[in-house]
Amino acid sequence: MIARAALLCSVSLALAAGSADELAEVELGAIKLKAPAAWNRSANEGTARFAAPSGEAYFEVDVGEVQRKGGMKAEECLKKILAGIGKAGFSKTKVGGQPAASKEWVDTDDTGKQFVERTYVGCNGTTTWSIQFHMVAERRDRYAAVADQVFKSVAYEKK
Secondary structure, three states, X not given: OHHHHHHHHHHHHHHHHOOOOOEEEEEEOOEEEEEEOOOXXXXXXXXXXXXXXXOOEEEEEEEEEOOOOOOOOHHXXXXXXXXXXXXXXXXXXXXXXXXXXXXXXXXXXXXXXXXXXXXXXXXXXXXXXXXXXXXXXXXXXXXXXXXXXXXXXXXXXXX
């Protein structure tokens, strides 16, 4: 009986406090996405950075414009992005109704610690964007879900 009461109390407290990764809409240039509200946000030379308070993960977002007057077809734009960064390992998908691609790999630092890296890129023909997500490999299960939520939330500004 006491154990059940303690469990109910802890569940109630967790629900009342909200999720550590509760998402809030953020506008970044011509796109909107949902980022964890509790994460620290900063910007450097046009790159938006969101960092987990724990220091175990962060992601950076860059948004740009297609330089061709009048833009281009969205699929052609994505092909150019992938050609520029190396298309090996990228899986094509869609987000915000437009072509996108993602890639994940594991990197090891000089001390042998492993990090999971994810890159997401997309284009609607006039706006380009990339999200670089970095997380401690031991915490991949937790932060991969956050990365997926952020990526799936990308939406283009209505014109």
